Amino acid sequence: MNMARITGALASVHDRTTRFGFVLAQVCLCLIVFSYTYETVSRYFFGAPTWWSNELVAYALCIGTFLAMPEVTRTGGHIAIGFLTESLGPRASRVAGVLIAIAGGLTCLAIAWISLRANISQVERTEMLVRVRPIPKIWISAWITWGFFSTGVHFLRNAVSPPSDVINVVTA
């Protein structure tokens, strides 16, 4: 098997993992809607507040954000101020795009490495999240490491071949 086929297969696995993670991120969003609706009804109509809704929402938001992050990068959807790069000529604009993607990739991989070291330390020290029902911190923080790692790889892949499907960004 030649090098191109190996990298192609790896890229395909990475894309499928990214898309599967994005589906899970949407499940996290459904969990947030369900938890808070259940909490409101349960507390107001039955006088029975839950202990888990706030915790579940915080975890789902964190996990969902970092599972969706690689998909945002894959589709070139991150928010950026582009008037300077857009004012450049086509060749200069392409070079700037490659440099930005490389800088983005290296930064995300550096953060993934920092986060991984924090993960290892959390496991070694059996760090728990101080909540109503404490859980190991690594259960949540590991998704941050994955999010930055996968995003970093997508940025580096974007440096080689830029994303074609650009999404409209809606912020505020």
Place this chain on the structure above:
Amino acid sequence: MEWWVVLSGSLVLLLAAFISGAPLFIGFLIVNLGGVLFLIGPRGFILVANSIFDSANISTLSAIPLFILMGEILTRSGSVENLFRAMDGLVGKIRGRQYLLTVLISVVFGALSGAAMAVAAMMGRSLYPTMMARRYDPGLSIGTILAGASLAPIIPPSVLIVIIATLADVSVGRLLIAGIGPGLVAAVLIALYIYMRVGANRSLSPDVQSTDEGAGPGKLNSLALLLPFSIIIFAVMGLILLGVATPSEAAATGVIGSIIVAIIYGKFSFAMLKEALAGAMLITSMIMVIVVSSNLFGQLLGFTGATRDLVAFGASLSDQPLVLLALLLGIVFVLCMFIDQVALLLIIVPIYKPLVDAAGLDPIWFWVLVLINLSAGGITPPFGYTMFAFKATVPGLPISDVYRAAWPFVGVFVLLMILIVAIPQIATWLPSIM
């Protein structure tokens, strides 16, 4: 090192990173990593990991994806088209009818959506072509749509308000409710400005008596068509005001409300819901990664002592609160011309918060003023997402025309800020009775 050197140096570095075209969160991360290396060294990297983890686990921020999902369901299902039809039937045959219609739709749409860009794009696609076909003035039409869309972040629900309140440690519910008064006053000011213009120059608006404008579904039918939207407004604002739900919980009930509305209009499908979930999660991730990446910036400024010295400087101006206020708002106004609103918010809140506390300014009042400033920033040339979202729906339109049309309405928002400074109750009365 002097505090102002640290502060201005880090701001210049951050602005340079943004203007380079790099994603905003990468700009924040590079500056934060550099700051940690310079100030603490590699052993400080754990601060970066902890700061990202802590800010990603704030449950109040969950209102952001929920407000976005609400808007996505309403727009993707096509439910908002009923809002347009209903409002069309409610406004009579008066001169400048389409302008007034745009303002009224903006107010109701603002109470259903938390994002100005979504409103600008929606009105650019639906109202602008109608206004052009009916020979309304292009400049005034563009300006009215841009100004109307800018009401969305002010009138709850609002993504910007959730971010401001969370970062500034202000009650999200009170700040959301505080947006109602200024949002309504802004709508009145926009309508007054339009009628002054149309009154002075009648060529800006066609004579509607001789056209078929206003031949909508009739007043009663229009009200009936509008009624389902009250479910969402009650599910969000009603539940917050009644103290039944927290803002995040109300956002979740708002999502359920928007699904019910789509079902009532016969526009619900699981395919639509799937698209809405995907769209909301993408936008949420875009915003959240910027929020979590920026969190350390304020902590590093505090670590250098720049924040403490800035507070001391601010305290020296505490006997001249108006000067301090003008300075703080002026900086936001100028920076808004060049920087994304969310990024700017994440830079200024950690810097402004201690200053506001030290000067004894009412935090609800102050952050509402910042919110209006940021909303106006979306239509302040040359950089503003609201303008860009509108421009994207009208491809042949030169951006210079959009800029020209936006300026007078930026003036209207400045007038609104002056009014709120003079009469703080516009912003503070509703939260005070909660």
